[in-house]
Structure formats: structure tokens, C-alpha cells
Amino acid sequence: xAELTYRDAVARGIAQEMERDERVVFxxxxxxxxxxxxxxxxxxxxKFGPRRxxxxxxxxxxxxxxxxxxxxxxxxxxxxxxxADFLAVCFDYVANEMSKLRYMSNGQLACPLVIRTGNxxxxxxxxxxSQAVExxxxxxxxxxxxxxxxxxxxxxxxxxxVRDPDPVxxxxxxxxxxxxxxVPDGEILDKLGTAKILRPGRDCTIVALALMVPxxxxxxxxxxxxxxxxxxxxxxxxxxxxxTQTILASVAKTGRLFTVEENPRLCGWGAEIVxxxxxxxxxxxxxxIVRITTPHIPLPAADHLEDLALPSTSxxxxxxxxVLNG
Amino acid sequence: xxxxxxxxxxxxxxxxxxxxxxxRLELFRLQVEIRDCEKRAFDLFLQNLxxxxxxxxxxxxxxxxGFGVAMRKGDKSxxxxxxxxxxxxxxxxxxxxxxxxxLRDIGLMRGKGGSMHLTSVEHGVLGSYAIIGAHLPIACxxxxxxxxxxEKDVSVCFFGDGTxxxxxxxxALNFAAVWKLPVVFVCENNLYMEYTPISEVTxxxxxxxxxxxxxxxxxxxxxxxxxxxxxxxxxAALEMARNGGGPSLIECLTYRHSGHSRAxxxxxxxxxxxxxxxxxxxxxxxxxxxxxxxxxxxxxDAVEAESKRKVEAATEACKASPQAPVELLTADVYAxxxxxxxx
Numbered sequence: 001x002a003e004l005t006y007r008d009a010v011a012r013g014i015a016q017e018m019e020r021d022e023r024v025v026f027x028x029x030x031x032x033x034x035x036x037x038x039x040x041x042x043x044x045x046x047k048f049g050p051r052r053x054x055x056x057x058x059x060x061x062x063x064x065x066x067x068x069x070x071x072x073x074x075x076x077x078x079x080x081x082x083x084a085d086f087l088a089v090c091f092d093y094v095a096n097e098m099s100k101l102r103y104m105s106n107g108q109l110a111c112p113l114v115i116r117t118g119n120x121x122x123x124x125x126x127x128x129x130s131q132a133v134e135x136x137x138x139x140x141x142x143x144x145x146x147x148x149x150x151x152x153x154x155x156x157x158x159x160x161x162v163r164d165p166d167p168v169x170x171x172x173x174x175x176x177x178x179x180x181x182x183v184p185d186g187e188i189l190d191k192l193g194t195a196k197i198l199r200p201g202r203d204c205t206i207v208a209l210a211l212m213v214p215x216x217x218x219x220x221x222x223x224x225x226x227x228x229x230x231x232x233x234x235x236x237x238x239x240x241x242x243x244t245q246t247i248l249a250s251v252a253k254t255g256r257l258f259t260v261e262e263n264p265r266l267c268g269w270g271a272e273i274v275x276x277x278x279x280x281x282x283x284x285x286x287x288x289i290v291r292i293t294t295p296h297i298p299l300p301a302a303d304h305l306e307d308l309a310l311p312s313t314s315x316x317x318x319x320x321x322x323v324l325n326g
Numbered sequence: 327x328x329x330x331x332x333x334x335x336x337x338x339x340x341x342x343x344x345x346x347x348x349x350r351l352e353l354f355r356l357q358v359e360i361r362d363c364e365k366r367a368f369d370l371f372l373q374n375l376x377x378x379x380x381x382x383x384x385x386x387x388x389x390x391x392g393f394g395v396a397m398r399k400g401d402k403s404x405x406x407x408x409x410x411x412x413x414x415x416x417x418x419x420x421x422x423x424x425x426x427x428x429l430r431d432i433g434l435m436r437g438k439g440g441s442m443h444l445t446s447v448e449h450g451v452l453g454s455y456a457i458i459g460a461h462l463p464i465a466c467x468x469x470x471x472x473x474x475x476x477e478k479d480v481s482v483c484f485f486g487d488g489t490x491x492x493x494x495x496x497x498a499l500n501f502a503a504v505w506k507l508p509v510v511f512v513c514e515n516n517l518y519m520e521y522t523p524i525s526e527v528t529x530x531x532x533x534x535x536x537x538x539x540x541x542x543x544x545x546x547x548x549x550x551x552x553x554x555x556x557x558x559x560x561x562a563a564l565e566m567a568r569n570g571g572g573p574s575l576i577e578c579l580t581y582r583h584s585g586h587s588r589a590x591x592x593x594x595x596x597x598x599x600x601x602x603x604x605x606x607x608x609x610x611x612x613x614x615x616x617x618x619x620x621x622x623x624x625x626x627d628a629v630e631a632e633s634k635r636k637v638e639a640a641t642e643a644c645k646a647s648p649q650a651p652v653e654l655l656t657a658d659v660y661a662x663x664x665x666x667x668x669x
Binding site (some may be wrong): 056068 | 452
């Protein structure tokens, strides 16, 4: 057991899989010699060499296209798209190509690859380098979507993503790179499609993802101390496949549901969870379901404005307290 | 690498027999079969037995045939929505191709992909891609795999002139050149992107070849209506790629006799243009060449008769085929064979 940053966990997760399987190759912009612009891939180039860790030109379409062609023919590529916002310039590969390959070919072709990308806000990068876009990828049939919130989950879910036979979009949160967490020694392998109850509680269920997880946990602690609310906090971790059973069971117990989403309001991932709970657990509910989201705006760069936009610990506390305690 | 050729240059001496008669008969057979199959596709469309859309290669058969004969088993083809010809040229069956156009169970993908996405992995056809330019980077990835694993296959990527103005084209060429990948990019310049002449929207005369220098590649323009010319340049590019020499970009000048798709009567073409190109019909050119080589008329007739027989048999098989069972609707979204996105 050792303490590791989320950032270093990325490199450890990739290294674990590259050591295990010669077919795992890694490509992206500045990932090799430079060690990644977020220093998430430090040491991989030195360890595995330029044959397996390949720096690319600034060509996001070529990166995802090449990863796809390699995956279709036998490799297990990991491709980095530096900022998740840049998925927009190569979205054809996500929306039209890798996601539909197996279906359109009637199962003749598969695309086992991982797209790692720096997602989310809170780091004052402005509107084109700060978006949380996991909902963009969630709505496409044929891809899987993961967004870990802790170092140990980064490693375990990375391993699961690399070993998965389908394309997986792996959203790393930029504002979490510096956080630390305990990580066991040896191989770590997690399972896609499994949510985690991080804090059990009786009074309400708070469902969160990525950067919103530590904020929801902090809010739950304040809610207990200051308002006597015992909140259960669930880290969704994987949007596709989605562990609805864990969420439905929690709602059956608490009777109240809050989602905490970094996506702008419209079609954020929480809307789908709310829809499922409304359809399937309506009679378990003791009151309205509430979504706590970023408003439907581009993100500003200014720190005081960005902090107002993203759901904060205090906003979660206020909202849950007001809804539950009137 | 063979020297650059221009479509206006005279044909090479017909006496040059590096190709050989057996291969010439194969080049002829493929062109005839593609032509007959495409004509049948057009007829079936008029009968409403082919739905959706279709993009025919009538007039462009020599490119697919030339590469089809030059490529080895194990080489990979990446095609476009105008990919019927390239799929047949790798050995996929007529009933698989026509059946997919007719969206029947007998089709290559049992009707799940349709005319624009023909795929036959067992024949090395790793898909037909209908978003312009998307498959050039994908072909790079397949070539990267060959390079990485030390495998000797070459990835060949076919596309039209319109593709040369989209970003993925340029990203892929640079990427392939920098990584020295075993990939061959084949531009079929049929003079029109969809309805608009490529010359009206492109800064250079030859939309592919005139860009080659930007990526350190040789400028290659060939007569895409002469299967011998295509075969020779294909063989040279394939061998160069196989031997670690990196990618090629080949511009084949050709012409589609029909419109862009079934919805297009091609009224934008200037009067007389089609007639001029019909004089250079690749099937006619090749039939004449076989005669000049002394191939007996009965041999030529036999190839043509066999092609027609195969098209008839394939058509009947397709008509007799049911549509796929409805269970296919949700099959193969994910690797477990199904579509489950939640528990």
C-alpha cells in the first residue's frame, strides 16, 4: 500500500497493462518524451520505448483513426486526446466509426481501444479547455464511458478498459490530477459498469461522478454535522455500462435522490438516471428528484465565475438541506 | 517506384508482357463482373428491390480490378461508400454484395450495414466508410499494426477526389509519411466530388498528386481507365510498402458513367463529356487489348457469358433470400453480442 496521486496512477495503470500485454500500445500528443502535458505519462517512454509509446503530430483525427485501425487488426491501443474538448475535432471516430463498426459489420469487426482524455473544469482554462463532456460520449450506442474519481479507481478501471473488447472513453478529471489516495501494491483490476457506495446513509442518495464525488462526500459530512442529514453518496464511475441497480437500491432505501453533475444542464448524465428512477422507482420516492448541475452556459475563465458555475460543496449542502428540511 | 505517368501520355508498348496473359484474363474478368454487377444493381434499384441509396463504379472498374489483382491475400482494403467494385475485386461474392444492397439475410452484413458499408473481413475488406476521409487514418492504423507486429501485409485505402479537401486526408498523409507506414492511398479522380467539378473547388489541378509533395511523397498520376497501368503502379506501391519504403499516394484519372448516386442524373456535365469518356471505357479498352494480344474471341465471350450467368444466379439467390431475423436489431452493439448498456 502506498500513497499515489491521481496523475501518477494514470501512468501506473498504463504501465501495468503494457507490461502484461505486448499488444498494448500508446499514442498521443506529447505523451512520450515530454511525459504528457499534465505529466500523467511520465516514465512510460523511457520504460517501453518509442516503438510502443508514440508521439504524434497535432492530428486528433489521425490519432483516433490510427488507434481504431490498429484495434481492428489486433492491437490494444490507448490513445490520448489531451483535452476532452478536443474530442469535438475528432468526434467522427467516436460518434460514427468505432461505435458502429461492430454493428454495421454484423460482428465481423471489433474495436478494443481506450481513449484517455483530460476532462472537466475548475482549473481556469476557459470555455474550450474546461468542459465536462462525458455526456457527449454517453449518448452514443457502441462505446463505453468511464470517469474515475480516485487514484485506485484510475488504475483498476484503466486495466478494465484496456482489457475490454469494446471502445472505452476514459475521462480523467484535470482538477483531480493532484489529489492523493491509498493504492495497494501489485496488479489492480476493477470492473466496468459498477458504481460504488462511498458513504452509506439513510436520508437521501447523492449520485456523483469524477470531480463531483469529493465535493459530494464533503457536502455529506457537512450535512450530517450541521443539518442532521445522513446522505448516502454513490460514485457512478461508469456511465456505460451503467450500474442502475446500485442506484435503484439506494433510492429504495433513502426515498430521495440528488444528482451532482458537472455537465451543463441540458442532457447531462444525471437526466438519464433521473429518468430511470422516475420510471422504475417512482413509488420508492418520498419527494421530488433534484439535479444539481452547471448552468447551461459556457464556462468562464475567471476563478470567481467558474466557481459559481460548477456545483460546489456549499451549493450541494444548501440544495440538499433546503429540499429536505424546507 | 515506377515513374510518374500522365493520362495524356501514350500507352506503353503492348508487347511488354510483364503482366502475362493469365493475369490479364483475371483483370478482364474482374472488370466485366464488376460492370455487370453494377448494372444489375442499377436495374434492381429501378425495380425497387434495392432501397436507400447506391453509388456505382460504372466506368471506374479498372482501378478496383488493377489493385484487386495486384494485392495479396492478407492485404487490407479500406473502401468508401462507392465500394462495391473494390469489395468484389477482393473476391467477395456477388450474392454477398448484391444481397447487402437488397438488405437481405444473404448480404455480407445481413443487411445491417447497407450499400455504403460493405465489409468482408475474410476477403481483407475491412470496411467501406461513408464519412468522407474517415478511413484514411484508419488505414494508417492497420498499417501501423503491420509495422509493429512485423507482418507483411499492406493496407490500401481507396477514395474519391472530393476527399482530398477534407482534413483527415491531410492528417493521414502526414501521419503515414512520418511513421513510414505500409499503406497505399488511391485517389479515384472522376472529376466530380458530388455534383460540383473538383476543379472548381480545388487550388491545384491534380487534387491528390499535387498535394503529395507537401508530405514528401512522389507525385503520381496514372490513367485509371487502363487496368494494366493501374496494376503496374499498384504492384510497385505495394512492394515498396511491403519492403519498408513507406506510403504512396496514387491519383487515378477516371470517370463515372452515371451520377454520384441513384438520385443524381448528372445533368451538370457539359455536353459531349460523357461521350468522350465512353470512348475510353475501361472494359472496352481491355477487351480490345486482349484481342491485340491474340486472345481468342471465344475466350473473351466465355468470360462475359460466365459473368452474366453469375450475376443472374446471384440475383435469383438474393431475391430468394429472406430478410434477416428481427433479433439482429439489437445484436452486436457490444462484444457480448447484445446491446445492454445497464444492469
